[in-house]
Amino acid sequence: MAFLIALSTLVVVAVVVLIVGAPIRRAHRPAQDRPGASPATDSPDAAATSAGEVQDLEAAREAKYREIRDAEMDFRTGKLSREDYDAIDADLRGEALQILNRLEPAEEDSDETDGSGGASGPGLLEQQERVQEEQHAEEDRPAV
Amino acid sequence: MAGFGYACLLLALVICAYGIGASLYGVRTGRVEFSDSGRRSVYALAGVLTVAMAVLEIAFLNNNFTFNTVADTSSRTTPTFYRAAAIWASQEGSLLLWAWLMSLWSSLALFLTRKRLRDVAAYATAIMLGFGAFFVGLMVFYANPFATTNPAPPEGVGLDPLLRFPTMMIHPPMLYSGYTLCTIPFAFGVGALLSRRVDADWIKAIRRFAFAAWLFLGFGILLGALWSYSELGWGGYWGWDAVENASLMPWLTGTAFLHSLMIQEKRGMLKVWNVSLVLATGTLAIMGTFLVRSGILDSIHAFGGHTLGVPFVILIGVMIAGSIYLVVSRRDMLRSEHRLDSLLSRESAFLANNLVLVALCFVIFWGTYFPLISEAVTGQESSVGPPWFDRYTVPLALILVLLSGIGPVIAWRRATFANARRNFLIPVVSGLTTLVVLEIAGVTQKPFALAMFCCAAFVFGSIGQEFFRGTRARRAMAGESPPLALFGLIKRNRRRYGGYIVHLGIAVLFVGVAASSSFQHASQGGLKPGQSTRVGDYEVRYVRPTASITPKYDQAHTGSTLSLGAVLDVTENGHHVGTLNPSEGFYESDEPSQGTVSSLIGGQAVSHVAMTGGLLRNVWTAIEPDIEAPNLKRIVTAGNSTLPPDEALVAIAYLARAYLKHPPPTQFNLVVSPLVFWIWIGGVISFGGGLIALWPAPSTVRRRVAARSRARALRGLARA
Numbered sequence: 112m113a114f115l116i117a118l119s120t121l122v123v124v125a126v127v128v129l130i131v132g133a134p135i136r137r138a139h140r141p142a143q144d145r146p147g148a149s150p151a152t153d154s155p156d157a158a159a160t161s162a163g164e165v166q167d168l169e170a171a172r173e174a175k176y177r178e179i180r181d182a183e184m185d186f187r188t189g190k191l192s193r194e195d196y197d198a199i200d201a202d203l204r205g206e207a208l209q210i211l212n213r214l215e216p217a218e219e220d221s222d223e224t225d226g227s228g229g230a231s232g233p234g235l236l237e238q239q240e241r242v243q244e245e246q247h248a249e250e251d252r253p254a255v
Numbered sequence: 256m257a258g259f260g261y262a263c264l265l266l267a268l269v270i271c272a273y274g275i276g277a278s279l280y281g282v283r284t285g286r287v288e289f290s291d292s293g294r295r296s297v298y299a300l301a302g303v304l305t306v307a308m309a310v311l312e313i314a315f316l317n318n319n320f321t322f323n324t325v326a327d328t329s330s331r332t333t334p335t336f337y338r339a340a341a342i343w344a345s346q347e348g349s350l351l352l353w354a355w356l357m358s359l360w361s362s363l364a365l366f367l368t369r370k371r372l373r374d375v376a377a378y379a380t381a382i383m384l385g386f387g388a389f390f391v392g393l394m395v396f397y398a399n400p401f402a403t404t405n406p407a408p409p410e411g412v413g414l415d416p417l418l419r420f421p422t423m424m425i426h427p428p429m430l431y432s433g434y435t436l437c438t439i440p441f442a443f444g445v446g447a448l449l450s451r452r453v454d455a456d457w458i459k460a461i462r463r464f465a466f467a468a469w470l471f472l473g474f475g476i477l478l479g480a481l482w483s484y485s486e487l488g489w490g491g492y493w494g495w496d497a498v499e500n501a502s503l504m505p506w507l508t509g510t511a512f513l514h515s516l517m518i519q520e521k522r523g524m525l526k527v528w529n530v531s532l533v534l535a536t537g538t539l540a541i542m543g544t545f546l547v548r549s550g551i552l553d554s555i556h557a558f559g560g561h562t563l564g565v566p567f568v569i570l571i572g573v574m575i576a577g578s579i580y581l582v583v584s585r586r587d588m589l590r591s592e593h594r595l596d597s598l599l600s601r602e603s604a605f606l607a608n609n610l611v612l613v614a615l616c617f618v619i620f621w622g623t624y625f626p627l628i629s630e631a632v633t634g635q636e637s638s639v640g641p642p643w644f645d646r647y648t649v650p651l652a653l654i655l656v657l658l659s660g661i662g663p664v665i666a667w668r669r670a671t672f673a674n675a676r677r678n679f680l681i682p683v684v685s686g687l688t689t690l691v692v693l694e695i696a697g698v699t700q701k702p703f704a705l706a707m708f709c710c711a712a713f714v715f716g717s718i719g720q721e722f723f724r725g726t727r728a729r730r731a732m733a734g735e736s737p738p739l740a741l742f743g744l745i746k747r748n749r750r751r752y753g754g755y756i757v758h759l760g761i762a763v764l765f766v767g768v769a770a771s772s773s774f775q776h777a778s779q780g781g782l783k784p785g786q787s788t789r790v791g792d793y794e795v796r797y798v799r800p801t802a803s804i805t806p807k808y809d810q811a812h813t814g815s816t817l818s819l820g821a822v823l824d825v826t827e828n829g830h831h832v833g834t835l836n837p838s839e840g841f842y843e844s845d846e847p848s849q850g851t852v853s854s855l856i857g858g859q860a861v862s863h864v865a866m867t868g869g870l871l872r873n874v875w876t877a878i879e880p881d882i883e884a885p886n887l888k889r890i891v892t893a894g895n896s897t898l899p900p901d902e903a904l905v906a907i908a909y910l911a912r913a914y915l916k917h918p919p920p921t922q923f924n925l926v927v928s929p930l931v932f933w934i935w936i937g938g939v940i941s942f943g944g945g946l947i948a949l950w951p952a953p954s955t956v957r958r959r960v961a962a963r964s965r966a967r968a969l970r971g972l973a974r975a
Contacts (some may be wrong), residue, residue, distance in 0.1 A: 120262040123306060127299045131277075134291035146904060170456035174520040181667055183523075184748065187728040188721060192674055199668050212812035213529075241787050 168214040175207040257322055260310035260401035263392055265301045270296050271388035275381045282377035282450070290377040294365045297380060300387050301358035308342075308355050311400055315903060321407040324348050324400050330413035332806040332814045332843065340424045341414045346548060346563075347400035349427065353544065354390035356428065357383070359436035360464070364439045368460050378446035379439075386438050389570055397563055408529055412845045416861040419813035420486045422957035427476040430502055433472025434540040437505050439464040440512075441537020441574075444530050447448045450580040452672075453526055453588050458516050458687050463531070463949060465516070468540075470945040471933040476502050477938040488862035488877040490777065490926035492934065495644045500623040501543035504616050508536040509614040514605045514662075521667065522602065523592030528609070530589065534578035539616075542571055546623075604662040611655045618647040653710055656765050659758040660714035663721050677719070685716030704773035707765055714762035718755050723751070745947060753948025757941045764937025770930035771873075777927075781920040791927035793832065798822040800880075800918040801838065802911035804904065811863040814857045815840030817859050817907050818863075819914055820919060827868055833867030837878040837923070850895025852910075853904040856882075868932070875926040884900055884919035885930070 182203060186196035274296025281289030315338050318502065320326040329345040342348040369378050394400060400779035442459040447457040479499065493499060512532040519529050545611040582589070595602055622644050626637045664678040689712035693705055722741065725748070728741040744751040768965040776791035787796040799822050806814035820838025824831070842858035849857045862877040881887075887910055894906025 116259045119259050120266075123263065123303060124266060125627070127266065127303065129294045130302075131292055131297050132269070134295065135289040135668070138286075138288035149260065151848045153537055167452065167454040167456045170459045171454065173459070174455050178667070181751070184725070185666040185752065188724040189665065190670060190674055190678055195666070195669060195671060195674075 142167055164217045164220075165214065167218055168210055172207065172210045172214060175203060179203045179207065256310055256319070257313065257401040257403045260307050261395075261399065263303050263307040263310070264391055264399070264401070267300055267307070267391045268388060270300050270303060271384045271391060274384040275299070275388065275598075275627040278377045278384070279378040282374050287373065290373060290380070293377060293380045294369065297358060297365050297383060297387075298362050300384070301355075301362040304351070304355040304358050304391075307400075308351060311342055311348060311351060312339065315339065316446075317829055318411070319407070320402075320409070320411050321403045321405060323402045323404055323861075326404065326411045327410050328412065328414055330411035330815075330843070332813060333414045334419070334806075334814050335412075336421075336424070337414050337419045337813070340427075343427045343431075343672045344414055344418050345400070347394065347398045347402075349431075350390055350394050350548070353431050353435060354387060354394070356431050357386055357390070357438060360432065360436050360439060360467075361387075364443075364464055365459075372443075372446075372452070372456060372460055374450040374476050375443060375446040375452050375460075376800075378449045379442040382442035382445050383438065386442075389566070392567060393563060395533070396584055397566070413814070413843060416815065416840060416842045416859050417486065418476040418812060419452050419861075420480045420482055422485075426475055426482060429471050429478060430475030432871050433468050433475050433502070435542055435864050436464055436468030436471060437509065437536050437540035438749045440468070440533045441540075444533035444537070445577070445581060446587050448530065449583065451588055453530065453585065455520055455523070457636075458519055458529070462516060465509060465512055465536075466945065466949050467537075469506060469513055470942065470949060472502060472509065473945070474507045474938070474942055476506060477935070481935060484875075484931070485864055485866070488864065488924060490875050490877070490924060490928070492771075492931075495622070495639075495641050497627070498543075498547055500619045501539075501546045504619055504623075505536045505539040505543060507612045507619070508532050508539060509618040509623075511616075512536060515609050518602050518605055519693075522888065524594070524602070525588065525606075526591060531578075531582055532609075534582070537573065538574045538578065541567070541574060563827040583796045594919075599670045599672070599675060601662055601664065601665045601667045604658060604665055608655065608658045608662065611651055611658065614670060615648060615651045615655070618630045618651070619644070652765060653703070654705065656710040656714060656762055660710070660717035660759060663718050663758065681714045681720045683715035686710065686713035688712070699742050701773040704769040707769035711762040711766045714758060718759045718762075721755055722752070723805045727811070749950055750948050752844070753946070753950075756944025756947060758944075760939070760941030760944055762937070763940055764934050767933035767935075767937055771928040771934065774929045775926060778925045779922070781922050783920050784918055788923070788925065790874070790925040791872075792827050793927055794826050795835075795874075795876070795923070795925055796826075797921070797923070798824050799832075800915055800921070801836065802914050804890075804907050809840060810836070812836060813840055813841060813861070813863070815861070816904075817911065819840040819878075819882070819911070820863070821878050821880075821923075823865070823876060823923075825874050832874065833958050834910055835865040835867055835874070837865040837876045838863045839878055839880055841882065850891075851898050851900045852891050852894035852906045855903050855907060856891075870932055871929060873928050873931045875928065877924040879924070880914070880922060881919045886913055886917055887919070 179200065181190065182196060182199050185191045188191070191199065274293045276291045277296065281287065281291070281293055311322070314322045314325050315329055316335070316339075318325070318329065318331055324345045324347050328348070329338050329341045333341065343766075359379075363378060365380060365383075376549045443457050443461045447453050450511065457907030467839075476499070479502070480492040484490070509532075510539075512529060515525050515529050515532065518525050545564070548563045548567065548595065569789060595606075597603070622639045626639060629635070629637050652750045660682055664682065665675065670678075686709040688703070690709045693699070693708060698705060698708075722744075725744045726737055726740045729735065729744045730737065733740065734742065735743060777792040778788055780788055781798040782788060784797050784799050787794050789795070801810075801818075801820040801822060802812055802818065806816060809815045809818050810820070811818065818838045818840045820836055823835040823837070824833060825833045840861050840863060841856035842861070844854045844857035847854050860882075862879070864875055864877050866875045868874050882891075890906055890910045890913060893910075894903060898906055
């Protein structure tokens with residue numbers, strides 16, 4: 112019985128070491144052996160900062176789209192007058208554009224830091240279309 | 256097996272220590288592999304604690320009394336159903352359950368955020384593992400669930416009969432899931448402050464977990480109330496017991512957070528408030544755990560006589576001091592990005608709701624902890640009872656219910672008075688109509704209950720109007736049939752309409768609370784077979800006594816050696832309403848010195864409540880058979896002095912026969928509570944609404960977004 116207990120404990124310890132140590136073992140492998148590895152991942156600080164900013168902005172963008180949708184919902188259920196809705200909707204879309212304008216370069220920075228390359232940014236008109244397009248897709252228009 | 260279980264605990268402690276170090280090293284040096292390794296430590300912790308739980312569960316199911324925990328809280332006569340749940344009836348087992356659930360929920364949270372919030376998640380990992388280390392440390396150093404005694408006792412003490420109730424299988428895991436889920440937003444909140452990333456992303460990452468904590472905690476509290484009403488012999492569902500209060504406080508601050516986080520998501524406001532609520536909720540969850548485990552309370556819920564108070568006080572002190580330091584030192588980053596556009600806006604309603612919820616929490620905190628602090632300082636026992644709590648909580652609850660009807664009909668950002676007038680018309684008419692109808696019906700003697708009914712009617716009007724208008728708008732746009740439009744409306748706006756359903760459920764629940772507490776009729780007295788008594792509009796007649804012996808034949812299926820009960824006939828104006836079979840179970844005692852017969856029935860006597868009624872009224876009864884009646888006592892005394900242990904059941908059979916043939920006058924507690932059933936219905940409605948709000952968006956939407964994003968990326972690359 113004691114032997115079985117010792118053996119079981121050793122098995123559990125071995126499994127734990129395998130699971131917990133996997134990322135460190137992977138990091139110590141030569142770079143070319145790692146799937147999807149690139150030289151840029153050796154500067155994780157910059158990558159993390161950039162990715163963090165992108166994530167924050169993406170969260171802000173999603174929240175803004177939700178806000179646009181909520182305003183529409185409030186209008187359709189009679190909680191906002193047409194004038195108020197138009198004014199709020201214009202404000203919100205402007206704020207969404209601002210977020211997209213900040214998100215674009217941040218995404219490019221993040222791509223460059225990741226070593227995956229970037230793309231040139233679209234113009235203002237295209238960005239406005241994007242607010243419309245992304246919001247339609249993400250929020251599954253119409254709001255109601 | 257106990258050695259293996261203990262080895263798992265030691266390994267869990269090592270994993271926690273390693274994981275904390277790896278996560279902090281990873282985030283401080285930017286070495287992602289160490290942060291990843293720290294995250295995987297949480298997965299490993301969950302795996303190891305699952306093994307430990309399995310070892311203990313097997314010991315319970317196999318009646319392995321070498322385990323002290325099994326011997327203390329289970330027995331061969333404990334039904335298998337309850338034996339499986341007895342693991343969390345002990346201090347040691349419940350600590351293991353806490354740590355296990357925390358590790359599972361933490362693993363889920365970290366798995367879902369594994370590609371986001373790297374720095375926040377790394378700090379959060381360290382905090383979660385810190386909690387893990389604390390609870391595993393308590394088990395390793397203070398309350399080992401794998402402690403053994405050799406040779407094993409031939410029989411265990413058995414599960415506390417009060418806990419032999421079906422909801423006890425799920426009440427503690429639900430409550431503990433709520434508590435442990437509260438620590439996840441706490442950990443991410445601390446992580447966000449430490450990494451100085453206090454924008455919308457961390458809020459988005461923890462929103463579902465905060466909601467899940469609210470849902471589990473709420474359901475756990477409701478199950479506890481149901482247990483109290485259906486099992487304890489006092490006819491109530493909420494006694495302002497310190498342990499009940501301890502679970503309610505984080506639920507209240509969690510509710511406040513779920514509302515105010517929407518303001519931060521949308522407007523970038525209330526960052527200090529939100530992070531403070533998250534930290535307070537996590538701390539209150541640990542304080543709730545402390546109340547049960549410290550041994551400072553004498554409550555049915557508490558595990559008295561233990562000495563875990565000091566480690567808990569240290570942990571709570573560190574959590575409070577650390578939280579205050581972090582919020583104060585990061586106050587510049589937590590400034591609001593916007594200001595309130597208008598006082599007539601949903602943001603204002605949410606702010607008011609937050610203030611009421613926090614005020615409620617403060618009142619309950621004061622009423623719960625002040626007597627304990629006072630007792631610790633003066634040495635004199637003191638407590639505040641339900642009247643004290645009711646004085647402050649009832650008006651606040653009224654405002655809260657009213658606000659839950661106001662919020663849904665006001666627009667975000669700003670609303671005009673003209674719109675507000677139109678939107679409030681139906682809710683106000685609903686409330687006033689209810690007032691008039693109740694006045695005409697003569698329900699005027701309880702002003703607070705009357706006010707609650709009117710406020711609830713206001714909420715029904717408000718929420719009903721929202722559903723009607725939303726469905727109408729959807730029908731106008733999509734041309735769908737009303738049921739399809741309603742279904743589509745909820746499906747596409749889960750958070751909003753799920754939340755409305757929660758509001759509806761809370762209003763229903765408060766109607767039940769107000770009616771059952773204000774218009775309750777209670778009666779207590781002794782009856783002989785054939786005699787009747789009145790309670791409210793009901794006549795209750797004691798028809799005949801009942802009895803069963805041996806755990807196998809216990810009608811309540813709780814394993815009592817002797818069960819004495821009665822058959823009661825309930826009528827209203829001569830019409831039969833129902834037949835009730837209340838009983839009281841007498842259980843084995845762990846004191847053999849009581850005598851051969853008394854040791855079989857001299858343990859705790861537990862009332863098995865019987866109820867009948869429906870949606871409008873509930874007739875509740877509990878019985879207290881007089882086992883000390885001279886003709887019954889004589890049998891016990893004679894059996895104790897003459898019968899060997901293996902024949903003691905003969906005396907109990909005689910006792911049961913004597914009770915059936917010559918029943919002594921029996922005490923009955925009778926309570927008629929109007930609308931009490933609606934408390935449970937309201938809880939289920941709220942739970943359903945919560946699930947709708949928590950449910951993720953349809954995957955098709957996500958897939959479409961991903962597809963469009965990919966298409967855009969390709970267009971961008973082509974341009975480049």
